[in-house]
Amino acid sequence: MEKKLEEIIMKQLASEILSEDEKVCFEEWFKTPSHQRYFRELSKFRSGVMAYSVKDKVDRKKAWNKVRPVRKISRVRQVLKYAAILLLPLGVGLLLLTREQEKVQTVYVEPTVKPGGKLAVLTLSTGKQVELVGGVSAISEQGAEISTLTDNELVYKQVENKMPVNEAYNTITIPRGGEYRLVLADGTTVWLNSDSYIRFPVAFSGDKRQVELRGEAYFEVAKNVEKPFVVKISDYDIRVTGTQFNVRNYSGERVATTLVEGSVQLERGKEVLKMHPGQQALLVDGQLVMKEVNVVDVIGWRDGTFSFKEVRLEDIINELARWYDFDVYYQDTEVKNYHFTAWFRRNASIAEVIEVLEKTKKIKMKLDGKTLIVQKKSIQ
Known part of the structure; x- marks a missing residue:
């Protein structure tokens, strides 16, 4: 045993x-x-x-x-x-x-800052909002049946002979400290990261399948050569027929598209850029720049991990803040530009995360309620 x-x-x-x-x-x-x-x-x-x-x-x-x-x-x-x-x-x-x-009694104090979980809000075409916590009852929308097969996956099933006269749209909003998985009516699976938003038709019609994204998502697109799949983000469109890729489109950050499998085409005005697996496209000073990356690092969030390789501390803290839902205060601003390499699971406690980052002996961190205070560690 x-x-x-x-x-x-x-x-x-x-x-x-x-x-x-x-x-x-x-x-x-x-x-x-x-x-x-x-x-x-x-x-x-x-x-x-x-x-x-x-x-x-x-x-x-x-x-x-x-x-x-x-x-x-x-x-x-x-x-x-x-x-x-x-x-x-x-x-x-x-x-x-x-x-x-x-029988020894243990007193447990609920931590103020905790790892994120399966949290999302669905907004139907009528404007009604449904919190996706612990699953929901089956919902009928124009041209689709909506259900939760698990407590973290919302599934749309297109109903034959019930296509809407006008295309109906739903949205899913992921708060800070949340994540969720969505299966669209065409069979495409979308993993949504914290602080993200997606708008999509409940049933696909016309000559393309188009969704809009803010935040971060991983797409596993169902193949359909006749109906390309288009992801509209703030600065360009991503067009595919069937592939796997990650899109990061947070406000205040560089837009990044990372191709894992297949091929995608980025369209920005008259500019068209084709990508190959293992490449990442970054928007730098208004120009699309391509580089090779380790996709395992980029998509680690989808599989429940944080993976940072020589990343600025400020960028790391911003990522953690979305997941653990805390604020941050830097007592010494110079530490923002320190670079770190670290790996840990997303279900790790904030105390464990702090312990890992403090192993550098370059910084010191402490929580004051829901505020993380970061400072340079003084030399003894």
């Missing part, structure tokens, strides 16, 4: 897919506060391997290879299993606690 449970814990930490029986087993085990503490200890080991400032004189390439998400799950699990063996007396062994021992 303990051996099986250990394997399930390792799979969960390594982001492997659990079977239904394994999910039940893990959730039952995780109900115990002492087991939660054990799991957090393992998460710290996985998350806080390394973070460092650009001023640190280290071999950054080697350092990044230590912290970046490892594609070979067996390697991840091997490292985690080693950590589990070290922590075993604290963890799996806790299953052997007697009932008397488990």
Whole structure:
């Protein structure tokens, strides 16, 4: 039993897919506060391997290879299993606690700043708003049936012979601290990140499939050569027939489109730019600039991770603020331009995130209510 449970814990930490029986087993085990503490200890080991400032004189390439998400799950699990063996007396062994021992009262204080979750608001064509928390009852819209198959996925199914006379539109708004997944009527899947907004037709008609986006989303477009899929953002259109790509269109940031699979075409006035997998298009001073990127880093948010490689601290904090929903105050503005490399899971506590970033010994952070105060660490 303990051996099986250990394997399930390792799979969960390594982001492997659990079977239904394994999910039940893990959730039952995780109900115990002492087991939660054990799991957090393992998460710290996985998350806080390394973070460092650009001023640190280290071999950054080697350092990044230590912290970046490892594609070979067996390697991840091997490292985690080693950590589990070290922590075993604290963890799996806790299953052997007697009932008397488990009666120790624990006072739990709800943290002010918490990781985000599955939050979204659907606005129907009538203007009615529906909070997408814990699923909703089936809804009929003009030309489509809407339902939630899971607690974090809204699905549109186009109804034959019920096409609307005028195209009806819905919107989904993701607040700070939220994320959600949407399946459009054509079968296209859209992952929506925090502080994002998408407007789309409930049923596609005409010669193209068009949506509008603000914020960040990952698209897995259902192939249809006859009806191209178009994403309209603030500065240009993205046209595809069937592919996978990430779009980042936040106010105050450079617009970025990253192609994961297939091909896309960017259209900006008369300018047309074709992309290939592994490329990212950035809008810099009014010009589209192409560069090669590691797509695993860019789309980590979709799979529940934060992945930063030599990124400015201010950009990192902005990203975290959207997810954990906090404000930030810099006591020393120069730290905004410090660069860091770090990796951790999106379900990590804010205390764990702070611990990782403070390992640079270049900055110090503390929470005051929902405000994160950042300052340069003084040299002792």
